[in-house]
Amino acid sequence: MLVAGRIFALGMLIALWIFIIGCMEMAKKKLPTFRKLAGLDALPEMVGRAAEMNRPVHFTTGLGELTGTVAPQLVAGLAVLGYLSELAAKYGVKIVYTVYQPQVMPLATELMREAYVRAGKAEAFDQEDQIRFLSSEQFAYAAAVQGYAERERPAANVMIGPFYAESQLFAETFFRVGSIQLAGTARGYQIPFFAVVCDYLLIGEEIFAAGAYLSKDPMQGGSIQGQDYGKIIAWILMFVGVLLTAAGSPAIMDLLKM
Numbered sequence: 001m002l003v004a005g006r007i008f009a010l011g012m013l014i015a016l017w018i019f020i021i022g023c024m025e026m027a028k029k030k031l032p033t034f035r036k037l038a039g040l041d042a043l044p045e046m047v048g049r050a051a052e053m054n055r056p057v058h059f060t061t062g063l064g065e066l067t068g069t070v071a072p073q074l075v076a077g078l079a080v081l082g083y084l085s086e087l088a089a090k091y092g093v094k095i096v097y098t099v100y101q102p103q104v105m106p107l108a109t110e111l112m113r114e115a116y117v118r119a120g121k122a123e124a125f126d127q128e129d130q131i132r133f134l135s136s137e138q139f140a141y142a143a144a145v146q147g148y149a150e151r152e153r154p155a156a157n158v159m160i161g162p163f164y165a166e167s168q169l170f171a172e173t174f175f176r177v178g179s180i181q182l183a184g185t186a187r188g189y190q191i192p193f194f195a196v197v198c199d200y201l202l203i204g205e206e207i208f209a210a211g212a213y214l215s216k217d218p219m220q221g222g223s224i225q226g227q228d229y230g231k232i233i234a235w236i237l238m239f240v241g242v243l244l245t246a247a248g249s250p251a252i253m254d255l256l257k258m
Contacts, residue, residue, distance in 0.1 A: 008255055015233070020226030027222030034213050034221070039182045039200030040080075043158075043214075046180050047087045050155035056094040058154040059084060060145065060170070061161035062185065063100050063138060066107075070162035072208065073186050074104065077161035079211030082111040084158060089119035098148060099133045100141050142166035146173045153177045159194075160184040160207055171197035184210070 023032070050057045059081055064074030081097060088095040097108055108131055116125040134144035146169060149157070157174040159167075160183070167183075167190040174181055175197050183194035184202025195201050202210065212220035241252035 008257075012230075012233075016226070016230040019229045020223050023226035023229070024219055024222030027218035027225065031216060031218055032221045032225040034209065034224075037202065037206060037210070037213055039184065039202050040210055040213055042180075042182065042200050043080075043084060044087060046156035046158070046182065047084070047091050047093055049180060050088075050093045051091045053155045055155040056096050056152055057084065057088055057156045057158065058145075058149070058152075058174070058179070059095060059097045059158045061097075061100070061104070062159065062163040063141070063166070064104065064161045065101050066103055070187075073160075073162045076184075076207040076210055078104075078107060078111055080158065080160050080207075080214065081108065082115050083211075083214040085112040085115035086119050089116045089121040089124060092121075092124075095130060096148070096152070096154070097131050098141075098145050099131060101136055102133050105131060105133060138164065138166060142169050145170060149173045149177050149179070154179050157181045158183075159198075160202065160210065162187055163190045163194075168193040168197075 047057060061074050061077035061081070064070055064077065066074060085095055095112075097112070099105055099108065109127055112130065113122070113125055113127075116122050132148075134148075135141040145166075150173070154174070154177070157170075157179040159170060159181070163170075163183075163185045164187070167185070171181065171183065171194055181198040182200040182202070183198040184207040185191060185194065186204050186207060188204070191201070191203055209224050211217075212224050237252070244251050245253070
């Protein structure tokens with residue numbers, strides 16, 4: 001027996017599921033159109049710059065954990081890591097992924113190895129040098145990343161994932177060493193710090209669309225489109241609810257209590 005107040009939520013969940021499955025099927029025939037994201041379009045330019053300067057590309061997913069509430073942001077960052085690794089392999093550029101949580105290393109290793117295989121450069125992948133576990137303590141990790149930036153002075157720095165107080169430290173340090181930077185996070189408190197210093201910025205939910213945007217995968221693209229339809233319906237319900245409440249009608253509140 002369903003608890004009062006959960007029927008409507010269940011109905012919305014089922015509707016969202018139907019939208020996503022339907023959009024996935026439609027995406028197999030025609031890929032959804034994404035608006036341009038300048039930061040993601042600039043990735044080839046960033047890797048090309050690194051190749052010209054004969055300097056590495058640095059990547060970090062911030063303080064992400066696979067078991068916490070920020071896990072989706074971490075996964076979004078890893079999706080970009082796979083694409084960027086393939087791009088770096090094709091250009092002959094070293095990409096270094098600095099790791100905060102050791103549990104992420106197996107996933108990152110497979111993503112980067114597969115990227116090098118797709119690029120036909122499997123022998124060029126050096127796991128020990130390109131995937132570096134620094135520390136699982138926030139400011140020890142931040143200090144280690146800053147030290148890496150000062151020593152190796154990468155031509156490009158890509159930061160996508162959950163970031164906290166270390167965001168400004170990273171952005172300013174890589175700016176000082178001359179790195180072109182792309183940053184993205186769904187943590188609103190850190191976005192202003194990135195916006196001030198970085199060359200390109202992904203704001204909020206843009207990072208979750210990054211994997212579909214770069215891969216052109218129909219399943220991922222259809223999933224994003226289905227979620228967008230769900231958001232449109234939610235906005236419509238909110239707007240109608242405001243109007244009805246202002247008119248003194250309890251219809252929406254009664255619906256939510258079902």
